[in-house]
Amino acid sequence: MDLTRREVLKLCGMGALGVSGLATLPGCLPSNSPALAETWHKGVCRFCGVGCGVMIGLRDGKVVEVKGDDLAHNKAKLCVKGSMLAELPGLPNRLLHPLIRKNGKLTQASWDEAMTRVADAFQSTRQKLGPTGLAFYGSGQLYTQESYTANKLFKAGLKCNNVDGNPRLCMASAAVGYVQTYGKDEPMGCYEDIEHATCFFLIGANAYECHPVLFERILLRKRQDKRVKLIVIDPRRTKTAGYADHFIQPLPGTDLLLLNAMIHVMLEDGLIQRDFIAEHCRISGDGGASDLAGSQDFYADYAPEKVAERMGIAPSQIREIAYLFARSEATMSLWTMGINQRTQGTYLNNTLHNLHLMTGQICRPGATPLSLTGQGNACGGVRDTGTLSHLLPAGRLIKKPAHRAIVEKLWKVAPGTISPKPGFHAMELFKAMGDGRVGCALIMASNPMQTLPNLRAFREKVKDCFICVAEPFADARTLEIADVVLPSALWVEKEGVYGQTERRYQLLEKLIDPPGEARSDLDILVDLAKRLGLADLISAQTPEAVWDEWRQFSATSKYNFSGMTYDRLRKERGLQWPCPTEDHPGTKRRFVGGDDPLVPKGKKISFYGKPDHKAVIYLRPYEPTPESRSKAFPLFLTTGRVLEQWHSGTITDKVPELSRASGRARFEINLQDAHRHDIVSGQRVRVVSAFGELTMEAFVSDGPKAGVIFASFFDSKRLINEVVAPHFDPFSKQPEFKVTAVRLEKVLA
Amino acid sequence: MDIVTTIKIAGFAVILAGMVLCLIIMRSDYYSPVYKRIAPLTFLVLPVLVIVLGNYHVFEGSQKVSSCLRCHVMAPMAMDMINPESTTLAARHYKNRWIAKKQCFTCHKDYGLNGTIKAKLDGFRHLVKYSLGSYTLPVRFRGRFNNQNCLECHRGTQKFEGIKSHHTLRERLESNKTNCTHCHGFPHPNPIERHHGEAQTVSLK
Numbered sequence: 001m002d003l004t005r006r007e008v009l010k011l012c013g014m015g016a017l018g019v020s021g022l023a024t025l026p027g028c029l030p031s032n033s034p035a036l037a038e039t040w041h042k043g044v045c046r047f048c049g050v051g052c053g054v055m056i057g058l059r060d061g062k063v064v065e066v067k068g069d070d071l072a073h074n075k076a077k078l079c080v081k082g083s084m085l086a087e088l089p090g091l092p093n094r095l096l097h098p099l100i101r102k103n104g105k106l107t108q109a110s111w112d113e114a115m116t117r118v119a120d121a122f123q124s125t126r127q128k129l130g131p132t133g134l135a136f137y138g139s140g141q142l143y144t145q146e147s148y149t150a151n152k153l154f155k156a157g158l159k160c161n162n163v164d165g166n167p168r169l170c171m172a173s174a175a176v177g178y179v180q181t182y183g184k185d186e187p188m189g190c191y192e193d194i195e196h197a198t199c200f201f202l203i204g205a206n207a208y209e210c211h212p213v214l215f216e217r218i219l220l221r222k223r224q225d226k227r228v229k230l231i232v233i234d235p236r237r238t239k240t241a242g243y244a245d246h247f248i249q250p251l252p253g254t255d256l257l258l259l260n261a262m263i264h265v266m267l268e269d270g271l272i273q274r275d276f277i278a279e280h281c282r283i284s285g286d287g288g289a290s291d292l293a294g295s296q297d298f299y300a301d302y303a304p305e306k307v308a309e310r311m312g313i314a315p316s317q318i319r320e321i322a323y324l325f326a327r328s329e330a331t332m333s334l335w336t337m338g339i340n341q342r343t344q345g346t347y348l349n350n351t352l353h354n355l356h357l358m359t360g361q362i363c364r365p366g367a368t369p370l371s372l373t374g375q376g377n378a379c380g381g382v383r384d385t386g387t388l389s390h391l392l393p394a395g396r397l398i399k400k401p402a403h404r405a406i407v408e409k410l411w412k413v414a415p416g417t418i419s420p421k422p423g424f425h426a427m428e429l430f431k432a433m434g435d436g437r438v439g440c441a442l443i444m445a446s447n448p449m450q451t452l453p454n455l456r457a458f459r460e461k462v463k464d465c466f467i468c469v470a471e472p473f474a475d476a477r478t479l480e481i482a483d484v485v486l487p488s489a490l491w492v493e494k495e496g497v498y499g500q501t502e503r504r505y506q507l508l509e510k511l512i513d514p515p516g517e518a519r520s521d522l523d524i525l526v527d528l529a530k531r532l533g534l535a536d537l538i539s540a541q542t543p544e545a546v547w548d549e550w551r552q553f554s555a556t557s558k559y560n561f562s563g564m565t566y567d568r569l570r571k572e573r574g575l576q577w578p579c580p581t582e583d584h585p586g587t588k589r590r591f592v593g594g595d596d597p598l599v600p601k602g603k604k605i606s607f608y609g610k611p612d613h614k615a616v617i618y619l620r621p622y623e624p625t626p627e628s629r630s631k632a633f634p635l636f637l638t639t640g641r642v643l644e645q646w647h648s649g650t651i652t653d654k655v656p657e658l659s660r661a662s663g664r665a666r667f668e669i670n671l672q673d674a675h676r677h678d679i680v681s682g683q684r685v686r687v688v689s690a691f692g693e694l695t696m697e698a699f700v701s702d703g704p705k706a707g708v709i710f711a712s713f714f715d716s717k718r719l720i721n722e723v724v725a726p727h728f729d730p731f732s733k734q735p736e737f738k739v740t741a742v743r744l745e746k747v748l749a
Numbered sequence: 750m751d752i753v754t755t756i757k758i759a760g761f762a763v764i765l766a767g768m769v770l771c772l773i774i775m776r777s778d779y780y781s782p783v784y785k786r787i788a789p790l791t792f793l794v795l796p797v798l799v800i801v802l803g804n805y806h807v808f809e810g811s812q813k814v815s816s817c818l819r820c821h822v823m824a825p826m827a828m829d830m831i832n833p834e835s836t837t838l839a840a841r842h843y844k845n846r847w848i849a850k851k852q853c854f855t856c857h858k859d860y861g862l863n864g865t866i867k868a869k870l871d872g873f874r875h876l877v878k879y880s881l882g883s884y885t886l887p888v889r890f891r892g893r894f895n896n897q898n899c900l901e902c903h904r905g906t907q908k909f910e911g912i913k914s915h916h917t918l919r920e921r922l923e924s925n926k927t928n929c930t931h932c933h934g935f936p937h938p939n940p941i942e943r944h945h946g947e948a949q950t951v952s953l954k
Contacts, residue, residue, distance in 0.1 A: 036893075067931045070939035077934035080914040083927055220836040644914060657921070661913040 036064045042072075042573065044498045044506045045082045046141075046491045047646045049373025050213050051500025052078055053573050054085060056492060056511060063089050063492065063512060072573040073191050073504070079212035081646055084655045088491050089512060091654045093474045095487035096516025106485060111517060111527075114484050118442070119531035121466040121483070122158070125440035131160040131419065135429055135438045138165035138387055139445035140378030143496020143508070145546035146521040147377075147387040149538060150444070153525060156411045157534040161398055161423030162438060164389045166446045167382040168426035170374035172732035173340040175383050177349020178371070180731075181357075181616055183609020184395050184558055185383050188590035189332070189368025190502040190576065194221055196366030199328030200230045201321075203255065203352070204338015204738075208239035209643040211336070211372050219243060229328065231321050233258065234338060235638060236668075236704045246321055249705045250311035252636045253625035253739040256344050257311055259351040260302035260622060262322040266358060267296050268303075271326035273360035280605055281357050282612065285619035298619040307622075312705065326359040330366025336374060337640065341738050346731040347620035354617050363592045363605045373501040375647075380499010384559055385550065389423035393550070394557035395609075398422045410553050413537065425733035426452070427726065434461025442528070444470045444521050445488065449478040450648040453735045454691045454726035455719055470524050476650050477716055487518035490651075494520035495543040497569065503590070505564055506574035522546065555580070558598060558609060625739045626727045629707070633741035635673065637687060637709050637723060645714035653714060665715035666697045669744070670708060674700040677744050684747040687711070689740050692722035695747055709742065752809060760802040767795040812854035820879060822888050825943035827853065838936035847902075856898045856936065887940030896922050899929045 037057020045052040053072020057065035066085040068076035078085075098114035099106040109117075125133045136154045138147055147165075154163045167175075178185045194200075194217045207215035222228045222243075232244035233255060241247045250258055266272050274292065277283075283290050285298055304315035325331050333356065339348045353369055361367040373379050386393040396403035404418045424432050430452060432438040452458050462481055469482040472490040479485055493514035499505045514520070519527075522543060529538035540546040544566050554577075555562035561577035563584045568575060576586040578598050591607055593599045599606040600613075607615040629636065644662040646652045653659050667685055669677075679685055679698050686695045687709060694711075696718050704710045711720040725740040770791040777783045810816055818827045830839040830852060839856070842848050848855045878884045900922065903909040910916070921927035930936070937943075 067928065068934055070935050071941065075934050075939060076930065078932050080918070080932060083918075083931040223841070224834070224836050657914065657917040660917040 041509065041511055042069055043492060043508050043511070044500075044574075045078065045376065046085060046088065046651070047079075047081050047376060048211060049140075049375055049378060049501045050074070050211050051376060051498055051504060051506060051574070052082055052213055053506065054078065054082065057086075058511060061512060069573065073502075074213050077213050077216060080644055080661070081652055081658065082213075084652075084658060085491075087655050088651065089493065089515075091473075091651065093654065094472060094490075094515050095474045095485060095518065097487060098517070099482075099485040101483045106479065106482070111519075114486060115524075115527055115531055118468045118484050118486075119528060121440045121468070122528070122532060125466065126158065129437070129439050131158055132162060132423070133437070133439045134158055134160045135162035135424070135433065135441040136160075136164075137426070137429065137441060137443045137446060137448060138163070138382065140165065140167045140170070140373075140375030140382050141445045142377065142381055142521055143494070143543070144377060144381045144385060144499060144505070144550065145496050145543045146444070146525065147381040148385040148393065148550045149522060149525045149529075149540075149546055150442075151385055151387040151393065152411060153529050153534060153538055155392070155398075155418055156408070156413045157529065157532065157537045159417060159419055161389055161419050161421065162429060162432075162441075163387055163423055164426045164429055165382055165387060166426070166448065166451060167375065167378040168388065168733060169341070169451060169735060169737070170337060171340060171371075171378045171383065172388070172425075172734035173342065173345025173349050173729055174335075174371040174373075176346045176729075176732040177353065179395070179609075180346065180618065181350055181353040182591070182607050183611075183615075186379060186503055186590075187368070187370045187501065188363065188592075189370045190588045191217065192588060193330075193332055193366050193368050193370065194218055196364075197221065197328075197330045197332035198225070198228050198366065199324055199331040200228070201233075201325055201331055201333040201355075202231065202240060202244075203233040203259075203333065203335045204340075204348075205334055205336040205372055206234065206236075206238040206240045206338075206640060207334065207336075207372065208243070210374075210641050212643065214334075214372070215240065229324055231324060235636075235708050236640075236710050237702060239643075246317070246324070248313055248317050248321065250313055251705065252638050252708060253342070253627070254311040254622075255339070256348055256351060256620065256622040257302065257307040258313075258318060259348065259355065260299060260620075261304045261307050261318045262325065263295075263351070263354060263358060264299040264302040265304060265319050265322035266326050266355075267292075267299055269323075271322065272358045276360035277358060277617070280607060280614055281617050282610075282614045283617045283619070286621065287619075289619055295617070295619060298621075302622075325355060325361070328361070330364060331356070331359070331361040332366055333369045334372050336372040338738055340371075340732075340734055341736055342734075343625055343727050343729050343736045343739075344620075344623060345729040345734050345736075347618075347622075350618040350620050353615070354620075357615055357617050363589065365589070368589075370501070376500065377498045379501060379503070380497060380505055384499060389425050389429070392418070394554055394559040396557070406556065410556065411537070427728050427733060427735060430458045430462060433465040433467075434458065436464065438465060440466040440468075442468045442470070443478060443482075444524075447471075447476045447478045447648040447650055449481055450476075450716055450719060451713065451721060453721050453724040453737060455721040455724075456692050457726070470521055472518065473650050473654075475716070477648070477719075486524055487514075487516060488524065489514035489518050489520045493518065494522070496520075496522070497543075497547060500574075503576045503587070504574040505561065505569065505577065507566070507569035509570070560598070625736065627725050627736070627739050627741040629741050633689060633743050635707055635709055635742050635744055637689065637711065637720075637740040637742040638704075638738045639711055639713050639720055639724060642712045642714065645712065647714065649714035649716060653716070662712075662714065664696070665712050665718045665720065666699045667744075668699050668701055668703050668710040670704045670706045671700055671702055672706040673709070673744065674698065677746055679744070679746055684749075686745040686747050687723055687742050688745060689723045689725065689742045691725055691740070694718060694720055694723050709744065713737075756802055756806045756809065760799065760806055763795055763798050763802060767791060767799070770795070812851045814851070814853050817853045822879060822884070822886075823853075826937040828944065829938045829942075835938075837938055838933060842936075858895075858898055887943065889940070890935075893925050894928050894930050896925050896929050 038059045040055045043056045052074040053069035068078040070076040097108045100109040175185045229245045231246045232241045235252045304318040308315040356362040356369045392407045468484040470486040470488045492511040495510040526541045540549045560580040563579040563581040579586045589595045593604045606613045644658040681700045685698045728735045817823045830843045
């Protein structure tokens with residue numbers, strides 16, 4: 001072929017242009033290594049109350065990958081549990097069909113057969129025992145629409161207030177604390193406060209393991225600004241404590257002494273903000289004290305030098321942290337079960353709020369008391385919808401006639417429908433199921449036969465009660481007491497809203513079908529309502545319809561989130577309430593003028609939950625825990641979670657990577673106690689309390705304080721809750737999982 | 750003197766030599782022995798040498814952070830990295846000198862002279878799209894991050910090995926089935942947080 005030089009150049013140029021053009025077309029040149037997923041969908045993590053945003057990757061209708069959502073508050077970070085979310089739909093031991101107990105064995109049945117049996121049991125029990133003979137035990141893991149519907153079905157449809165759930169075991173003291181102090185439940189702060197705080201006060205919270213994504217955010221803040229201090233209070237030297245500037249290790253059950261002693265120092269050394277207290281607070285003491293002088297008298301008994309020894313710490317430590325707390329530019333408190341799961345849980349919550357109110361460390365960026373939430377939807381699903389035995393939706397109380405009247409009107413039921421008597425709280429409910437006061441119960445998305453304290457006593461007694469359990473997995477321990485088991489959908493197999501710690505509501509859309517015949521909990525509740533002749537009451541039967549009903553309901557309250565339409569939730573990475581109109585961006589900081597739309601104009605701060613717009617500083621005296629150490633039981637047992645496992649391990653223990661990382665449950669024993677009992681790591685030991693005993697391996701470490709044993713409750717084969725005492729807080733009714741007097745015995749091979 | 754500068758000087762020297770030789774050839778007779786000796790060197794050896802050196806210079810030069818900053822699409826990532834106030838993974842690695850130099854390249858080793866053909870094609874695609882403006886903002890990472898870029902440094906360290914789940918997830922991490930970024934987040938700011946910060950960009954250039 002004869003080509004001139006000019007033609008060669010032209011051809012080269014055209015070739016280059018052609019290749020360049022092709023390169024701009026999608027797929028013509030390979031992109032980076034192909035992702036597993038074909039499509040990505042936003043969602044929320046299934047586990048804790050941090051409520052991390054996730055992106056869920058689908059291929060061929062299956063979840064193949066999950067990663068953190070960089071546009072959500074967690075900025076793409078997840079903990080190890082969240083990173084394994086893609087495994088959830090494929091986990092073994094899923095319940096595929098309804099089961100009915102026949103001759104002592106659970107056998108496969110049709111949905112119609114199972115639901116007929118449940119409805120019959122409800123009808124017959126109602127005839128026999130009246131409405132109080134029925135019960136619902138829910139979960140902070142149900143979607144908001146599910147909890148709302150269950151609450152309405154039982155309280156308005158069946159006229160039964162025995163509606164409670166596992167949030168009673170984890171968040172009740174925090175909820176009651178907020179209500180008592182500010183008039184309304186839920187924290188006023190937000191995660192963004194972490195970026196503004198200069199002092200973090202973590203008490204009774206092992207955030208490294210239980211809220212890892214938030215803890216990493218705290219550590220980032222610390223790395224960013226060397227002035228930032230981290231104070232950690234815990235009877236155990238946790239991984240969280242390993243990062244502390246000040247770590248204080250009091251004996252279990254004594255930390256109200258510590259908080260009161262901090263206030264004593266603040267009063268004594270003039271660290272309190274008198275103007276703030278005068279303008280925004282009211283003081284209320286058990287002995288009638290109502291001013292700062294009265295407070296001074298009350299806290300006089302809590303001088304560090306008087307109380308430090310009882311806690312097993314030094315007075316100087318108390319003075320040091322009191323100064324740091326009060327004088328920091330912005331102090332943020334974070335707490336969880338170490339404070340809530342206590343017989344003085346409500347008092348502890350009140351006193352934590354006192355520290356913030358008295359020092360003015362509140363309602364400013366970084367200055368806030370933020371209670372960390374245990375479960376993914378305990379806040380939005382249970383506390384906000386009022387799915388507890390003493391509550392009605394949006395912070396209303398059963399015992400208040402005016403509140404009942406409003407709810408009856410909104411639910412379009414006859415006046416007087418809702419019973420004026422609060423139902424049984426969790427602990428009383430299972431007792432009532434055992435002694436015949438309750439004859440029929442529906443349990444959803446919860447595993448109480450692993451998580452209740454004094455477990456053995458409950459498990460033996462509730463067998464005569466008719467129990468229906470809706471649950472995704474066939475090996476949950478609660479199935480052992482079930483008469484009917486309903487297979488329920490899990491996570492993205494159904495649709496609903498999750499509401500996390502910082503009042504953020506986030507939508508989880510249904511992405512895949514549940515396995516076998518499993519159904520969403522909402523479908524189960526709607527079916528039950530129809531069979532009980534209550535279809536007219538439960539007229540909203542889809543997640544979107546229920547949300548719209550609940551959203552409009554909220555407009556009549558201080559929880560107003562009527563601006564959060566389903567369309568907005570589909571688009572946004574969640575919205576924080578109050579959010580009263582569809583163009584409102586949501587509220588980062590509650591009670592703060594200019595941010596919270598419910599604060600009266602012209603006010604910088606308004607605690608509008610109280611009629612006088614003033615928060616209450618309750619003077620709360622320390623009382624020793626009912627579990628005191630004795631010769632027979634010289635040690636304290638305290639329980640908690642581990643990083644890789646979620647609650648009772650029903651889900652996470654099936655993921656090999658998580659299960660291997662956590663290992664099996666074991667007793668963590670202090671070096672000194674181990675030495676005294678001649679115990680080494682790996683040896684089998686027995687821990688005995690007045691309520692039960694458990695044998696498993698010892699792990700000797702300097703983690704727990706001397707005299708303290710730690711164990712986790714995730715292991716379904718090693719039920720530590722059989723040892724835990726059943727005492728509970730008289731106000732919140734939350735059990736004291738953190739303090740049980742025990743003895744340690746070496747098991748001879 | 751670093752290798753990029755050496756190559757740059759060598760390249761200029763070769764080009765200069767080529768120009769001188771061209772001048773000599775232009776002034777010499779086509780049939781002269783000088784032409785026959787110099788012509789293959791001028792029209793074959795030197796151009797090949799220039800191509801090799803030029804490419805090597807581009808590959809090596811593109812490993813510098815300043816090279817990444819020149820592309821305004823990448824500038825927000827690099828800007829964030831050099832921002833001492835930023836807490837992103839990239840910024841912390843830069844600020845703390847965990848990676849002392851070639852910070853962009855160290856975590857994105859798919860390009861460079863040792864990179865794969867596919868990485869070259871990727872680079873070419875990016876170049877074409879950037880030159881023709883045929884891309885949409887915000888730029889999003891669509892592929893899978895190669896964990897080896899993290900593991901090369903972190904594997905075997907006390908901190909990394911001290912995390913139990915790193916052991917149980919090792920197979921997934923080595924095979925990229927679970928990405929490091931799944932837990933530790935994206936190293937760069939998300940699309941909402943990105944900005945150019947012109948003044949600092951200029952100072953770095």
